[in-house]
Amino acid sequence: MSSSRREMLEYFSHHCFKKLFDAISKKYRSLGRVGGAVKLNGFSPGERDVLSGFLGRDCRENAVISVKLREVEDILRQSRFDIALPEFLSLYFSSEILPNKEVALLEGRKWFAFFAGLQEQALTPVTRGWLAELSGGGGAGYRAVLTMYRQNELEAAEILKTCVEAMDRLVQFQGRRQRLPVFAAGLTGDPHALDGDRPLGRLLFFGLHHMYRLSETEYGAERRKVLFSQAGLEEDDVSSNVIVAGLQVRPGDPREPVFTAAAAAVSPLLLPLRFLERPTMWLPARVYVMENPAVFSAILDSAGDGSDIPALVCTSGQPSVAALKLLDQLAEAGCTMCYGGDFDPRGLEIGRRLAERYGASFKPWFFDTAAYLQAPKGISLAPEQVKKLAGRQVSWDSKLVETMLRVGRAVYQEVLVERMIKDFRYRFPGSHL
Known part of the structure; x- marks a missing residue:
């Protein structure tokens, strides 16, 4: 560091100058030239005295001190340092000060x-x-x-x-x-x-x-x-899986006995992605898709041994790679995807993605305005949930989101299980559900 620069920095070492030159630097960056003025307050009497000496005018009684950038440059030019304001700021802050x-x-x-x-x-x-x-x-x-x-x-x-x-x-x-x-x-x-x-x-x-x-x-x-x-x-083909029950396979498919035996025992099957990588001849059917394992289990609990159960698929939350692989195969086989989920932002988002993916093959199942309003109980939507719902729409029911925001509650599938089981008993009288 040169002796002149050291002398200059020592002269401006008083902490009141830091506040002054911070404000001036900000103004210079903003304007891109030496112009304009800054207004400062909060100085102590001693600091105002120091600034008065630097500016060459009495600032001791001023609560707010207005300083023009051109005024400061003139002072610096006429001082023994003879330096322009931009160059001075770069030296003072030890880094180049450039306009924004x-x-x-x-x-x-x-x-x-x-x-x-x-x-x-x-x-x-x-x-x-x-x-x-x-x-x-x-x-x-x-x-x-x-x-x-x-x-x-x-x-x-x-x-x-x-x-x-x-x-x-x-x-x-x-x-x-x-x-x-x-x-x-x-x-x-x-x-x-x-x-x-x-x-x-x-x-x-x-x-x-x-x-x-x-x-x-x-x-x-x-x-x-x-x-x-x-x-x-x-990543691998075994950790991604999907839970199913009641799916039917065409006679002659080597996997048909597995599904027939599982359906007769009202037993769910856990299908890993590896299983789904090989083709299966699925029979067209209405497939009831849900993301909640507790709801899936409750439906199976109501079925008697040896009964014919509807085709059920449980994604256990966001559909996994295996779940989507299975649903893609079922849609290709001519199945209709009847999806039911929670009436909250997360549940609607899962439904929206499935509806977008499967188009005409997607049908809501206890997942519309009527089902929402018939739900016996719900809980108040949290502010962040309301924010997520605002401005959102779902393709299968234009009134659903509007109704949820008006009523102000989230409804979860568990409260609709009994209605779902009654619906199955009506649709599948031989199921003993």
Whole structure:
């Protein structure tokens, strides 16, 4: 540090100058020039005395002190330091003080240069298009990329580069099924690199949204599994499963005896994804789908041994990869999906996704305005639930959300179980439900 700079910083070491130059720096950044004024208050009598000496005017009786930036620059120019205000601010704060517009321009150039290097390594139109959207300030995963970039630019570049490489491989080898840990190990050497709690795994989730032109959704473990499976990446084929009862298989299918015996014993079956990877000749039927295991069990509890039970599928919350695989097969076989869920934002969201996926094959089951209003009990919607419902609609009942907001309560499937069982007894008189 030069002696003149040391002398200057010593002169302005009084803490009242920190407050003054903080305000002046902010004004200069905002205007982009030496102009305007700042107004300051909260100074002690001693601090006002120091400022009076610096400004060359009496500020001791002023509760609010107004200081023009041009006034300060003139003082600095006429002092023994003979320095312009922008140069002084950079020395005072030990970093270059630039106008906000100039900072934004430099940051913009740096941002585009960041993506230009990545574009050179992208091999397919899919990844080049995604990078172009991200560099333009949009696209799936933009906020995640921006956060990583601000935290560590070099690390962000490496993660994004690897994600692009992963997407290029998936594009070039579409239709190939492979284990996620094996794919991750081949990509990075680390079989856990694409795990859900790793930045690369989360970023690939958003990259796949772009690949399949999907609307960006909130990150979630089950959504991630479904999307990765669509891309051909399976974590394993046994941990993802779905609970069923009463499903019927065409005679001649080698699996038919399993389902016939389970139905006769009113016994549920746990079908892992591995089971569903092989084709099954399902018989067309009305399939009753629910996400609540307690409701599923209560329906089976009411059935007598040896009775004919309706086809039931329990997703146990958000539909797993296995559940969606099964429902896809059933829809393709001509089955109608009768879905019932909880009357809350989460339940409606599951229903909305299934309705969107299965179109005309989807039917609400105790999941409309009439069922909601007939429910004997419910609990008050929490403020965050009301916020999530506001502005939302469901395709199968245009009045449902409006009614829920007006009544102000959430209704859960458990209170409708008895009505469901009565409905089954009416529809399936031989079921002994």
